[in-house]
Amino acid sequence: MSRFLKVAGMTMLFGMVAFGANGKVYKLKMGLVANNSSNEYKAAEHFANNLKEKTNGQILLELYPGSQLGDDRTMIEQLSAGVLDFGFAEIGRFNIFFPEAQVYSLPYVIKDFNHMQKATSDTEIGKSLKNKIDKNLNITILSQAYNGTRQTTSNRAINSLEDMKGMKLRVPKAEANLEYAKNTGASPTPMAFSEVYLALQTNAVDGQENPLSAIRAQKFYEVQSYLAMTNHILNDQVYLVSNETLKKLPADLKKIVEDEAAVAANYHTQLFVNEEAEVINFFKTQGVTVTTPDLTKFSAAMQPFYDVYVKKNGSVGKKALEEITSIK
Template sequence: MSYFTRFMASTAIALSATFISVGMADAKNFKIAVGDSGGSSQEATGVAFVQALEELSGGAHTATLFLNGQLGSEQDTVNEAAIGTLDMSILAINNVTPFSPTVGVFSLPYVILSLEDAEKLTQGPIGQELTENTIEDAGVRIIAWTYTGFRRLTNSKKPVTSVADLQGLVIRVPKNEIMIDTYKAWGISPTPMAWSETFAGLQTGVVDGQDNPYTTINAMKFYEVQKYVTNIRYIFSIEPLIISEQVFQELSAEDQQTVLDAGKAATAASAQFLRDKEAEIKQILLDEGMEISDPENNEEEFIKLATEAVWPKFYDSIGGIEKMNAVLAEIGRAPVSE
């Protein structure tokens, strides 16, 4: 073999090794914190995102889910993503609200009344504006939306079908002012408690009840420590997938688009998961011995007390009454006045 041939062969090997090294260096395995456990809507969104990310990147990128709060409380993961020490997190919107108050509009009681409402608001101009606000306020970017369904009230003491039935019960809520004030409007003072402490709190009787969608009640096995379910629909639970804006900006333009496209696919998969699974999961809860009741009079008393007391209090934090009316208009609802 001539010197030139040997030189070209060694150069080709070196270049090939360089390309492989660069490719390996660019490959990402994102860490995704997930508040809920296996079988939850959060997990379904995460799995769909990972599958789409791998497919859209041709296998170059993937992600690993850390379920059941392994990487810390949901609010802690916002802080960690903001400073770039965590890549992504799937968490309840109410745990984003303290960092970016305008997203609190999605937690106001009885604003979202269906999955279709949730899809219109999150995937339209309102959702885009709130995403931009969250980048600026919290240093994280919403890239997908999990639709988990209405938060249903559960408790271990008695059936609840009226506001009067709530009295005397100790109800756990997240550390979220809107949700706390909603229960206060119904005449009780709820107990703020971290998500990671909730099962133990129910099990030991520190709290009598909590509220979460059917999928979460089942995934967290709350039927082991709760007996009664009330089909209130005061909040439709929306749980975004966020990415650290610092991490996002470190990606190439192509990889940024891949992440955003994977997020859109995960959002669509989440809506389908809820449509396919909610009735099935409700039956599982019945089979596990839970008793499910509907509120009296189509929930009229719950609605009246909550909307009259809570909505006006939070107009300023969500961007003003004009913003509230823009949200209502987007879903075909009548405006409110001062």
């Protein structure tokens, strides 16, 4: 908790302000890693607008996109310390505090968003994780949204697992992504997101992996001729609120926050679903060849990584993996 105290001095920047004519006005803040042209920002803006409308202006939510308040870990710590009100994170990102949470990021373990929701809400691992986030981190998960599924672009066609061999694949410096590249036979090449376009353009790397929305937003289709629907990691976003914020809100406003977080998550999900429905055709109009390799071998290739996860997390990890993979 000592790291959290470093941000305690920011307390006066956040939280409640003055009194309005019809009751106390709460000026709250939400931090995002994504920029203000992203689907995440659009959903957060929808959340903010609905809160203002449904509370008759008693809750005013100010958005800070583009990592203005720090990276996702920093903002989780700010939420925990009570100096930030709302934020986003992938459920698997909580592995930095609770290692067993990595199960949600293991390639090919989560099949689709419906599976992700069940894995988060209906399992012992999911319930345990939510409780730890609440009790140990002082944060409540309000809702969960779909945030895209990661696919692979390249300068050569990927029709099978064998086509991945030797490919220099840019990945973020995250274990799940590094292991996806390694276990498919590619050469994982971590680098900053801002450097990826030039690296692809100059063939410093052969490919990269990201959700379709990011591939379009970053215009990677301009410098990559092939898109393989590898569906290797499903990204989610959980809507987070500091328990300190909830304590300050009267019951009626707290209920509105909970309800509108669910509404915003549904809107968030639909933004990504709608985009994915049309973006493939867009890529094709840009000259990109889209392939759909058989993913059976891709999934089987991840077994060594699953074994590492279980070894690291013992019986808890073994049960979590079994529980989630058995969901129908």
